[in-house]
Amino acid sequence: MGAVIRWGWALCVAVAVAGCGGAARSGDGSVAQRETVLVLAASSLTEAFAEIEEAFEAANPRFDVQLSLAGSPSLVVQVEEGIPADVVATASTATMARAATAGALADEPVPFATNRLVIAVPVGNPEGISGPADLARPELLVGVCAAGVPCGDAATEVLDRAGVEAAIDTYEPNVRALLAKLVDGELDVVLVYETDVLAGLGSVEAVELSEDVTVTATIAPLVDAPHPDGARAFVAFVISPQGRRILTDNGFALP
């Protein structure tokens, strides 16, 4: 027992020393090492930003981009609470406005892509969904994004415009959690972005809405960015011709 405690002590001390040593080394050697640029990005940008990360790192070997993906309001909460990130990219201008109000942005947010809301159903449309009115059918399992999440607010707009009282079974915290439940067959019909249908790996298809409801994704460097150079370079890359091509390849439209 005594030996266990002694070894435990030794281990604690070793970890503490190694931790300090490691921190000091990376502090000194960071000029030679790659700088890590932490990018907070909305779930709907998952595939597009993974490609942009790769292309950006190839063009700027000095930087190592790390993506942190979540629903836009989650990102805004993190930004408001002062997470030491460099860039934030939200799915809508409304969520970005909250980050701006909190004084967290270093520059004006730049709109860089637009996305359309569609009805998504399993391939073959087994339930014969033709428009928003079908979301009121009580026998179907219907999912939308939660209020406050851009895709949730857009869904409310779609349903309000169509005058439909939808029989909703779940309000999911982000668009990818919602899409996953459609892909798994647990939901019959969901309201997601056009780009998500492309990301649904061929197992889901879109039913177009007669009236377009779009959201505009925006991006901005953060005022407390630990790597302001990397932050500006990344934002510039997203709106460069190369960045735009990746976005349109992933189904986004340009603003």
Next chain:
Amino acid sequence: MTDRATPRAPWPLVALGALGLLIVVVPLAGLAWRAPWTDLPSLVSSPVVRDALMLSLVTSVLATLCSVVVGVPLAWLLARVPFPGRRVVRGLITLPMVLPPVVGGAALLFALGRRGLIGEPLAELTGFVMPFSIWAVVVANTFVALPFLVITVEGALLGLDQRYEQAAASLGASRLHVLRRVTLPAIAPSLWAGAVLAWARALGEFGATITFAGNLPGRTQTLPLAVFVSLESDRDTAVAISLVLVAVSLSVLIGLRRRWWSP
């Protein structure tokens, strides 16, 4: 402090122990610091919070009952019947304690979802679809709560002096009769402790619930889910609900500790 022979505690233990306490207390202080104390009554009496509280109480109590009904027999088998693979069963039953709840929720979907291992035949035979229903919340809660009950009760059974059970058996009582009249009364405090721990775990359950049961106010949106959703839109409400959860859990756990440690 009426303990005999308590010279001053060694300072390294006091310092590290205090650090340990701070790890728990500091986040709670942050919560209290952010709390909208004056608006608290109106915030926690809003319909959304009331619905979520009601749903949380109902589902966590149901999950506790389920845990007791299946958990006590399981704990008894583990403690009293040597069977092959007992160590594996012990490991399996504790797994939900260390498994990320979201993994548990996904696993429940794969098993009991509409396209799941059991869920698909079940839906075809009966038309019953579990995800997105209140039953999904109860099942998710039971999944994470059961180990707390089993471990507590099994520990009590292993610590119990078996001579009482042997005496009852030698007088002709059946094993079931011994369990009911001798064993269970003897371990009653631990059974309570296990049930309350299981209930507290069920009350705080989030990851498995949102993954398996979805999030619909009034049907599957429990208090933790309401906190998560409102944290992003209405911070004051989120903090207010969190305080309710802290108050309920803390009062129960303090009561439990007293019961637990008293002989």
